[in-house]
Amino acid sequence: MFSDYPHLIDLNDHPISWWNGLLKQAEEIMKNPALYANSCKGKIMGTLFYEPSTRTQMSFQTAMLRLGGTIIGFDNPQTSSVAKGENLKDTTKIVSGYSDVLVIRHPTVGAAKAAALTADCPVINAGDGGHLHPTQTLTDLLTLKVEKKRLSDLTIGLCGDLLNGRTVHSLCKAMSCYENNHFIMISTKELKMPSYIKSTIRANGGTYEETESLEEAIPKLDMLYMTRIQRERFASQEEYLAQKDTYILTSKKMQLARPDMIVLHPLPRVDEIEVAVDDDSRALYFKQAKYGMYVRMSLILTMLQSTAKTELLAGDLHKGISCKNPKCITHQENYLPKSFLGKGSTLVCEYCDERLLLEHA
Numbered sequence: 001m002f003s004d005y006p007h008l009i010d011l012n013d014h015p016i017s018w019w020n021g022l023l024k025q026a027e028e029i030m031k032n033p034a035l036y037a038n039s040c041k042g043k044i045m046g047t048l049f050y051e052p053s054t055r056t057q058m059s060f061q062t063a064m065l066r067l068g069g070t071i072i073g074f075d076n077p078q079t080s081s082v083a084k085g086e087n088l089k090d091t092t093k094i095v096s097g098y099s100d101v102l103v104i105r106h107p108t109v110g111a112a113k114a115a116a117l118t119a120d121c122p123v124i125n126a127g128d129g130g131h132l133h134p135t136q137t138l139t140d141l142l143t144l145k146v147e148k149k150r151l152s153d154l155t156i157g158l159c160g161d162l163l164n165g166r167t168v169h170s171l172c173k174a175m176s177c178y179e180n181n182h183f184i185m186i187s188t189k190e191l192k193m194p195s196y197i198k199s200t201i202r203a204n205g206g207t208y209e210e211t212e213s214l215e216e217a218i219p220k221l222d223m224l225y226m227t228r229i230q231r232e233r234f235a236s237q238e239e240y241l242a243q244k245d246t247y248i249l250t251s252k253k254m255q256l257a258r259p260d261m262i263v264l265h266p267l268p269r270v271d272e273i274e275v276a277v278d279d280d281s282r283a284l285y286f287k288q289a290k291y292g293m294y295v296r297m298s299l300i301l302t303m304l305q306s307t308a309k310t311e312l313l314a315g316d317l318h319k320g321i322s323c324k325n326p327k328c329i330t331h332q333e334n335y336l337p338k339s340f341l342g343k344g345s346t347l348v349c350e351y352c353d354e355r356l357l358l359e360h361a
């Protein structure tokens with residue numbers, strides 16, 4: 001598997017052959033983990049978790065330990081020098097100098113890309129705000145590959161917080177690169193999929209429809225991807241409460257689904273899937289979390305072997321212009337070079353994918 005991009009910020013920075021190679025290697029690791037027990041002996045993985053995490057953090061840590069490597073890092077920035085006001089650039093520079101690979105989760109959109117600009121080792125994006133979550137997508141792809149035996153010709157239902165859910169953004173960007181996948185986006189009007197993700201699906205040749213009804217969509221699906229309403233991304237508690245219990249997957253609704261439909265969820269579950277559904281053989285979310293450990297083993301191995309080098313910012317500076325997305329990392333870390341792709345009146349911020357329309361282009 002070859003890629004000329006040294007980090008994993010967005011899966012789409014790498015060719016699909018690279019993703020497929022990772023999945024194949026993950027299946028080999030799953031079949032014979034003992035063969036890989038010393039593959040990362042002497043290597044160190046740094047984990048910078050600026051946001052809470054159970055599965056992503058611990059599956060990365062166990063993945064490295066099962067490969068024979070060791071780990072350093074923090075899971076609470078308040079116990080590090082971040083609490084003293086250290087910026088992302090300096091923390092990344094230092095910890096990447098101690099590590100062979102660095103995993104970062106951050107509440108701000110574009111933070112992983114910003115970290116990669118100064119890192120001295122490969123950086124893996126473990127979630128940047130409501131933007132992307134490529135290693136969850138690798139987990140989802142491996143689950144589909146093993147459980148459905150295919151990554152194409154699928155009708156995929158995505159339900160819940162499609163606006164703020166980074167897992168569904170990365171999943172749509174990736175799955176639309178495989179042939180003949182159709183997405184049914186199930187959400188309220190307020191939490192619809194961002195338009196840049198819908199444009200990417202169209203550009204990749206995928207198709208989608210949007211609905212507010214889980215009951216209407218469920219009989220058509222090969223896979224239902226449930227998501228949590230992302231409380232921490234709402235401006236107020238009232239806005240969150242207004243959305244909270246709109247979609248709840250119950251055993252009764254599962255009766256409307258095909259016998260071979262599978263249910264995935266990146267977890268944590270709050271109350272969007274009734275606990276009784278766990279006993280349905282089509283509910284695969286706990287199994288999915290375990291696939292995540294194997295795919296991360298495969299990813300760590302691959303990143304440690306990478307000799308790739310490329311310029312991370314391909315766009316232009318566009319003097320005097322800043323990103324219009326208030327959640328973009330460029331507004332928090334002021335030293336970052338602003339960089340935009342595109343020409344004419346539409347520019348796209350290279351950190352957060354926000355589109356800017358210029359009035360006097």
Ligand code: NCD
Pocket residue numbers: 055056127133136166167227228266267268
């Ligand atoms: C997700 C995340 O952090 O984006 N969880 C995960 O990584 N498994 C989903 C969520 O928090 O709802």
